[in-house]
Structures are given as C-alpha cells and as structure tokens.
Amino acid sequence: MQPAPECAPALESPAEIYAAYLAHLERRGRGNTAYTQAAHSFLRRWPQVQQWADLALDTRLAANSSTRPFITFLMVSRRLRPGYDYLVSRKLCSLWHELTGSSLEPDLNQFISAALELGFTQRVASAIGSQIIARLLIQTGRPLADLCEEDLQDLLDACAVRQKRTGRTARHYRGTTHSARQILFHLRILDSEAPPAVTALTMDERMADVPAALRPAFVAYLHRKRATCAPKTVSSLATRLAHFGRYLTTIDPDIASLSALDRRRHIEPFITSLTTTVNSVTGEPITVADRIRRVHAVGHFLAEITEWGWDDVPPRRLIFHTDLPRPQRVLPRYLPVDADRKLTAALSNSPYRLAADALLVQRACGLRIGELLDLELDCIHEIPGQGSWLKVPLGKLNSERMIPLDEEVLTLVDRITATRSPGRPMRHPRTGAPADFLFTHHGKRLSQSAVRDELNRAAEAAGLGHITPHQLRHIVSA
Numbered sequence: 001m002q003p004a005p006e007c008a009p010a011l012e013s014p015a016e017i018y019a020a021y022l023a024h025l026e027r028r029g030r031g032n033t034a035y036t037q038a039a040h041s042f043l044r045r046w047p048q049v050q051q052w053a054d055l056a057l058d059t060r061l062a063a064n065s066s067t068r069p070f071i072t073f074l075m076v077s078r079r080l081r082p083g084y085d086y087l088v089s090r091k092l093c094s095l096w097h098e099l100t101g102s103s104l105e106p107d108l109n110q111f112i113s114a115a116l117e118l119g120f121t122q123r124v125a126s127a128i129g130s131q132i133i134a135r136l137l138i139q140t141g142r143p144l145a146d147l148c149e150e151d152l153q154d155l156l157d158a159c160a161v162r163q164k165r166t167g168r169t170a171r172h173y174r175g176t177t178h179s180a181r182q183i184l185f186h187l188r189i190l191d192s193e194a195p196p197a198v199t200a201l202t203m204d205e206r207m208a209d210v211p212a213a214l215r216p217a218f219v220a221y222l223h224r225k226r227a228t229c230a231p232k233t234v235s236s237l238a239t240r241l242a243h244f245g246r247y248l249t250t251i252d253p254d255i256a257s258l259s260a261l262d263r264r265r266h267i268e269p270f271i272t273s274l275t276t277t278v279n280s281v282t283g284e285p286i287t288v289a290d291r292i293r294r295v296h297a298v299g300h301f302l303a304e305i306t307e308w309g310w311d312d313v314p315p316r317r318l319i320f321h322t323d324l325p326r327p328q329r330v331l332p333r334y335l336p337v338d339a340d341r342k343l344t345a346a347l348s349n350s351p352y353r354l355a356a357d358a359l360l361v362q363r364a365c366g367l368r369i370g371e372l373l374d375l376e377l378d379c380i381h382e383i384p385g386q387g388s389w390l391k392v393p394l395g396k397l398n399s400e401r402m403i404p405l406d407e408e409v410l411t412l413v414d415r416i417t418a419t420r421s422p423g424r425p426m427r428h429p430r431t432g433a434p435a436d437f438l439f440t441h442h443g444k445r446l447s448q449s450a451v452r453d454e455l456n457r458a459a460e461a462a463g464l465g466h467i468t469p470h471q472l473r474h475i476v477s478a
Helices: 014-028 033-045 049-054 057-061 068-076 095-099 105-117 122-140 149-166 171-186 215-225 231-251 263-273 288-307 337-348 353-365 369-373 407-419 448-461 469-473
Strands: 380-383 387-392 401-404
Touching (some): 033 068, 068 095, 095 122, 105 122, 105 171, 122 171, 149 171, 215 231, 263 288, 353 407, 353 448, 353 469, 448 469
Antiparallel strands (some): 380 387
C-alpha cells in the first residue's frame, strides 16, 4: 500500500471522512440518500480508504454510479490514490465541478494560466489539465512544483498497458502528455523541453529494405558522412540511398557484395527507372532535379568508399557525368504585382497572426523559410546613423548577412513579439545552445508545416493557385 500523501488529513476516522463528504455535497448543492448510503457502505468496508486501491482493477471499475462520486471526492481531496491503471481507465466527467474548493484547484489554475500564456485555448488547456495534470496530482499526492519526468512516464506506461488490455489507443494521451511536458518546462518544473513528438528512425531502420549483404556498408557510409555534413544533409542522403537499396532488392535480392554491382544489370536500369518513379507524397513523377540528386547520391557513395580504400567496392567506376539528366534551367518563379497584392491582403486579414506575420516578414526581407524560423528575439540591430538592420543567422549557405529594415517590417516584428508565446529559451537544433526564438507557439518553435499551411490558406482565400514560400523571395515591384 502506498503511503498517505502529506497533505491528506492524518488518521481520519470514517466518521470524519463521511462528514467532510456531506459538507462537500452541500457546497455543490447536490446529493441524495443513494450517495450518502454508498459512502457509508464504502467506509464500512474500507475504513482506511487507501485499501480500496489494492483491489483488482475490474473490481474498482465496477463501482456503481452512486459510489463513483464518493471515490472522486476522495481523490480530489487527496484521501485516495487509486492507481494509474484506474485513472486512465475511467472518464472523470465531473472532475472540474468536484475540484472547486479542493486542494488541487490552485495547482490546476496555475497550470492552465501558463498554458493560456503559451497560446493554448481555454478548452485545450482545460483538457490537458484534467486529462494529465489532475491525474498526476491525484496519484502522486505531490504539488505541481514537485512533479517530475518519471510521473509522466508512469502515466504513459499505464496507458500502454490499457491499450494491450482493451485495444483502446493511447494516442490522445501521448499527444496531451507531450503538450503537458512543454508547459511544465516553461513553468520551470521540468529541466528539459518535450522531445519531438516523432522520433527519428536510426540509420539501420532506414536502410531496412537494402539487401542484407549491402546494408552494413550503407549504414557505415552514412555514419561517416555525419562527420562532415549537416544532419539534414545526411538525412536526405539516407533517403536517396534507401531508394537505390530498395531498387536493388527488387531486381537482385541475392546480391552478395558491392563488388558484384554491374553497370548493365544494376546501374543503368536504376537510372532508367527514375524517369517513371512517382513521388510518394504528390503522386506525380519525381522532378528532374530529384532524379539528378538520386544519381549523384549513389555515384558519390560508390566513388567515395573507393577513394577511402574500403574492402568491398565495385571493381570499376559505374556512374558517369553523362548519366545525369539535363537540368531544367528556369528563372526563379516570381509573384506578379496583382498576385502579390492579393496575397498580402489575405495574410494581413488572417486570424492566424503568427504564421501570417512570419510570411509577411519573409516577403519583405527575402528570407528562406529555414532562416525565417531561426530568427531570435535579438535579431534587430540598431546601427547609429544607419537605421535598423535584421541579422539573418547561419542557414542553408552557412553564412550570415544583414538586411536593412523599414518601419513596416519593424511594426511587424513588434506585433510578432506581442503575439508569440513567452517561455524559457529552447535548445537550438543546430548549435545546441539555448535560444529565444522569435517565432514560438504553444511553447515550441513555429514549424515549417504551420507556415506552409497558412500560405496555402491565404493563397486559396486570395483566389490564387499553389504558392511556395520560396516564391515570396521573388516579388515583381510595381
């Protein structure tokens, strides 16, 4: 049996608990003889109420509708910790009504206030509070400030057990727990921010479809490239090599070594197959640029491991410059004046201010989307006699630059500063150092997908076709 929480009344008699329950029902203006008789019966069977938590889960869940309000009262008054298995298996529909005047109410109010400051709506903040935080406070018996990462994991473990037992998915709990972690981080209760909702696959997992005999070489090559390439570059390279590996599995699953690669049997059919390969997202044929990148990836892989003197390499060069399709030499796609005006008006009237203002800053300053979202709060520099300048951080080209700003952009940045969600500095994905990013929402960095979604919405509202963020860098002035 778990020890009684420190804030619970010590050694209360059943009569004292019963009297407290009657006072609780009176404050709420509800109750009837069925409620009081059920409470009396419960206390007669379990005068030490925590003993009830030792029963089998099915027995605890079988409590009738007259007994459940008393159990809820015991939980919110910190007299009973029923177990996470019970808490994740039961819907606490009347929880917010029962919390009024309880010892849990101040902690939950503090949590919800922090969630609202981070940009969560009242409805979502209340849902996270009741589904996650209230259950943690009930089961741990500790105040909000003393919650820890292990408590959240215990709750998720109970959800996983419930999923195996009943088949009910724990997806919603995982999502709200992720948000709860981020709010607790900004409250300085947890030391680290919530990890990404989607965990990246390992290189071994990403190369799972490569022929077994070749897989170690593919993985070793990608690990070696981490020493000289940015993580996103290695990830893109892994995607392209995985395509090549899957093709080899299709045409020659029994290939035993890289030295067995043959230009006529393997390389030329692979290059030809790219002309009909379909993009898994759009369903359209891949672009010429993507075909070039895939051929380059395979060619560099085979050439580099040969130069490095690896044991298993092809006996001769297999890919040549003439294997690359001729690239399309097109001018940057720009937005005509009329389209630019319509899009700007749609963004200015958008209810999604943070993402819309981010796009307006990108349009005004000619930023790449990655550079835009890497901006920090101190990105504006005042230079005596030279006005205001925007410092663009290291990005795709691994270089910094300064952009002069006018009053319109300064007004935009002021509005963004007021709209963004406050909170603690977060880990910079490139440097690992704490950073106060300019674009934050719900206590996290604004994502590229959120910006792209807002651009798609604004383009549709303006009656325009599909527009990419990169097009905002190319505006035809009137």
